[in-house]
Amino acid sequence: MIVKNEEKTLDRCLSSLKPLMEAVESELIITDTGSTDSTVEIAKKYTDHIIHFEWCDDFSAARNTGLKEARGEWFLFLDGDEWFENTDELIEFFTSGECDRYGSASYVVRNYTDSSGKNYIDFHALRLNRVIENCLFINQVHEAMPRITPTKFFKDYAHHYGYVCYSRRERMKKSQRNIRLLEMELEENPLNLKAYYELSREYFGFYDLDTVEYYCTRGLKIEEEHPDHIWKLSIFQSYVKALYKGKAYQKVLELVEKMVREDPQMEIIWMDYHYYAQNAAFQIRDYERSNSHGLAYLKVYEQYQAGRLDNNMLLFANFDHIKETDKEQVLYLLGVSFLFLHNYKEVEKIIDQLDSLDPAVLGHGLLLISRMCAETEKWEQLASFYQNKRSVEASYKIDIMKEIEAVLPLEEKMRADAAIAFAALPDKDDAYVRMNCLRNEESNGDKDAVECELDWFLRWEGKWSTVYSDVLFFAMQEKMNILKFILKIEVDEFRPIIDNMQKHHNNFPEVIKEYLKSYSFENLKGLYWSICLRENLLMMETKNFAANEDEMKFFIEYARQSAKYVRSIFRSELLSPDRVTILPRAYRFGFYMGQALAAQEKSDSESYLRNLRFALKSYEGMNRPISVLLDYFEQEEKLRREKAEEFNKLAKQVKERIKILISQGKLKEAGQVTAQLAALMPNDPDVVKFRTLTHTEPDMKELAAQLPQ
Template identity: 25%
Template sequence: MIKKTAAYMLATNPDIVLYPPIVSDENTDYYVLTDLDSFKSDFWQIKTVENLIELEDSIKSNPGKYLGLYDEYIYIKKDEIITGKLSENKDSIASIPSIENLLPPNFPLITPETKDFSSNPFYNDGKYNGYPLLLSICLLVSNRRDTLCKCLESLRPFLEELDCEIIAVDSSNDGSTNIAIQYGAKIIPFTWIDDFAAARNAALHEAKGAWILSIDDDEWFDNPSEIIDFFKSDQWKQCDTAFYKVRNYTKDNGTTFGDCYVQRMAKNHPQLHYLYPVHEAFDFSFLKDKPYSKTFNSFVHHYGYAYSTTEDKERKIYRNISGIYAALQSYPFDLRQHQQLCNELTIIRNYSAATVYAFKSLSLCKLQEKYNPIEALHWKRIAIIFLYTIAQLSNDNKLIIKVQDLTDLNEYNSFQLATIHYYLAVNSFNNSSYKEVCYYAQKYYTFRKQYLNSADKSSQSLSIFTDLVEPADKQVLLIIYHAYASLQVRDEKTVEKLLAQINYDIIEPNVFPILFNIYSGLSEEVFMSHFPKLNQKMLKYLYHYAKDLYLNARQGDGINSLSKLDRKLVSAGCFVDNLYVRLIHLYANPSRPDSYQWFLKEKCQRHLHIQDIAICGVKNGDILLDILDYFNFEDIQLSLRSLDLLDAIELSNIIEVSTKYITNNGLSNLTKKELVLLSGILEKLLFNNQVNAINKDSQDFRKYFYIYINLIHLWSLCNYNENMFLEDNFSMLPSTIRGSYYIMKALNAKDSGERQTFIDNLKQAVIECPIFDNGVKLLISELKTLPTKEVSKQKTEFEILGEQLKETAKQLIDEGNLHEAQNILLQLSKLLPNDKEIQDLLLNFEASYLQN
């Protein structure tokens, strides 16, 4: 049985806007309850209710009494828009945020513009349709001396070949005025009021040209010859307005940019003027028909969007939003301003608000019975922005809308249709609607081909999102989505065709996980045919993004699916950094005792250099010896290099399992290969300054340093005969072996209570191996724990005096007079050479010096 739904609003204020539902729903009726006579609507049924304010609570608690019998009643608040079929999804409602709340706290709002406009001067005795000049170039001058010269120099061809003038509306204070005067510009002083339209209108009031061309001081023409030829011919007489391109750079080096067409040229008229504080535009409402326009490929360079910081970017966007707020106070139903607001919100990635305002704009399209034909272009842009923001919001189902609800109102050209179907495919992918992905992707390819084969591309493109049709990187992204979707609908032939089109050098890393899933699902034959195309960068990132899967897929379907791809890669002879560390995580696990044997067999058969396997074997102690059997000592040293790629957390994890392995097996029971591997791991932890895996002043550092020294010493005893430790051969040993030799001697002296021998050997250890200095400092801190022997005997007067001087030295030490205290102790040591306490104090001075 079909359920009927009633949506209702309470209108007690005449300023409430009755936004039409965007999607038609035959199972929902829409009501407005009001006690005012001012409301009319083609979409809502108006019901008059006397004393509405007093009855508001009663209506909400029992709407059926006023609306009749329905299965469900849904209350629509002020500034809410119905975005879908309420009979199917009662959450298909979006609340419109106030523009003030989209701005940072205390951000200044631009004052709404006045609609009053005084006419421009009228000329009828000149040779250019009554005007004395052919062209007036209206230039806004701010504090941009760095680009003003480029701008004016690019205008020189106009001055040389046409009857024209430059009118500079000047709000600068950096001397820019003098530069403009050198090019013959007429200067119009202007106090800046955060209103671009007002500034441009100031120039129009002074213009004597039959045509107007507007430009800013941070823009300059690349080659204006096409525009100049337009004025040299009679074409300017047949047109009302014209567009040229602005090339907006997003980086100072000029490597990235986007082109958009701007309506900056128009035939002069007493009623011609600009509207809107920002994103200003000509008002052609004085014309009876749609203005006839011309589009030029001539363009200006513009670096105003090459922001140095994110803060600069946001500050400019928020300024624009503030200006749009002012415009909407005067023109609340203006689609152009709504389109610009949506665009600004997407730039700062407030996709949720952008989507809601796109909904509002789409609703306004239905609300207005008639609108200027130019509005149709803004509507199309809004529709595409809407699809773009939906794509960024992924799978927010209550915001999804069918394409038919967007395309029925206006006809689109091939460029616009390609753009629309691009986003429809992305939206379908985000919602796992894989059949629709395949359908929309095919449509995109068709419309893209039509656009690329068209004779006149400039008239088709929009001023936004013009990078979706021509660039290869955008097309390859959709191809990857399409390939994945085709795999889900079991169309491997299409997958194979799509993969053949991929240029792996331009793929962004964020789609590598999708490729990972595609290749995991391919048959062995298809995979092997495409494997040669995979580049090292892609493979490296593929496994970087799949890292968590490898670490967590220890059982069940997860490990089986990963195994399928891994075996293919190994069979193909693939090698990338950190690949094998992932593989051994996968294969060397207790639940699959034969898997690592298969992997190692593959290694031996193909003579691959295996990096990281030994490290991972440490995590699986039961198999470490089996793994090491496949290695020689050179292989182990090679595997240790990969530790430089690990971050502090990963390295600490390896250290933890390594020391646990040592504890479980005992130092004396380790094989030579294990000694090399484990000492190498600890060496990376202790002495890699680029990765601070452990605090070098901590007891943990001392503990690991102690284990490391024992490992090195055991290795040296296994690997070198005793003659190598004699004086003539000792220098031939590695520095770490020499240093560990003296540290072991120091530790033996410590156990015997030989303080001086302890200190001397530690000094020599640092000389032999300077990287041991931090570990030696921690060992020296143990001086206080060494045993001392006291001898009781009768003290002489000389010794009593010595005791008094010792106390004086100690007091000086406590007061920080270390130099004076040391001098006293040095003199006492000569007088009382057998006094143990004096010698201890001097040794402490020496130890402190070594520590510092």
């Protein structure tokens, strides 16, 4: 192994090798190329044979340093960010003596493209070779040993999350380094076809399709003069992929058809060719041609799975589309193309092949059935599909129902037709069948039958999910108290269920608003349901928030309920301005709105304004209604200031008149005017003085001296 700064992954890598090293006499040689973290310390837990190598921009040189010190008959190499799931096949290979019949071996490196663990590209890496004198690694980057045939192909695989764990910046930096080293190799050997292929792959990382095409066309031109069938196929794969990504669909078709026509030997890599060609033809709506390539793909796939093709090609390219999920995608596209060609018999054959319980594949099959049902206006096939799956495990059944709901069209008549087909199924103890009966009765306007179906769900003890959102919607439409339903449902399902209602019912806003006028919930779970309903409506209307009296009342009630809910579920010591910041945003919003409304009742404008602004920062989804409240406040403040200015202006005029009356000795009249002003400004200093002066028999000179200035 060669390593550098692998402290995050090295321990897992070496630990996965322990079963192999315990079963087969082995030595572990680690070449460190300048680690500055704890990589070397981790390595010392597994081996004393650690070589310190000064990095020289040459991976082969680093590998060869370890290889030259190897004393075994075989040499296995891997990277520090890879680890084996299982090494049983490798152990059996060596302990059974099977290794004596081979010169090299390859296992699968599973390169993950995201952190979910579901999306990956498998690559057969030649990682085991017999140790033969002067058989060394070559190439500065993407180093490899000359293959010693025959080669054993293992199914065991090593996980590799390196492309996911690294940041985009780190990945780009590694690619730039690789590109620099590959270009150096081409300067030394312009005929190195492997370097052209690897450069095309590196530039895919930058999505620089022009440069990918440049290196592919150069490599293919050189191959014409210096034939190398293996690298021709690999470079051609990159070229076709680049053309497809660049939407040169016609050119993809021409090149692939020319290649397979001129090359009589079927190759594994043809799967990638036909995959891109099928999709290219589909994009230009040439469905016959698309089907031709789809069927050709399936033929190669079948030969590959049966072990009838030469596996050696697996060592010379990163195959993009040879997995089971790729085959399912090919089948789906075949089905859609046959659908466009109105060849329903072929569509049904494809559906039979897609009949799988794997949710990733299930979606393709159901979508195809749905499209055919919509095309033929017959939904019995979709209902029949469900009927055939009703005995599966509950978790799979929920997946099936969710997928069926996902593929049903949004068009109201089609959904109604589908409901009729499902309602006709014989199993009336099945909740999904009963829900479609409910849909059907609601569509027919049969209130008694609707009530009967809703009563069935009240007694039902099954697991609730988004699939049954229509049950709650129709219950609210019938103004039914749904608390018994709500108490059966996990609160995490509330928002997805409500989102589903809103998606499928155009009258959702009207139904919910009417329902909320009729029902309020003291129960905490019911209160949260009400909050989620109001929130959904407000989020729907936030861009076109009318800001009329009804809309503002609706929002204020939402805010009051949110504040009440927050006070009910959190301890009082958490609900203080200095600690509330640790709460999730929706709860912070509820706290601040509660504080704002309380301040408003106390006429504490400063606190009201401050808490509104905190609420706005906490929950940007409520930006519009809170902004309206802030605008109202500003308008009211402006009006108050204007009134105050007008009042002060009038008061000043009255004061001047009082002064004149007093100075003229008209104390009685001045006292009457002062009494009127005192009713409005009882504590005003001038008014207080006026009252004193008008109730005294003064000396006129002294009186004039005491008048306010």
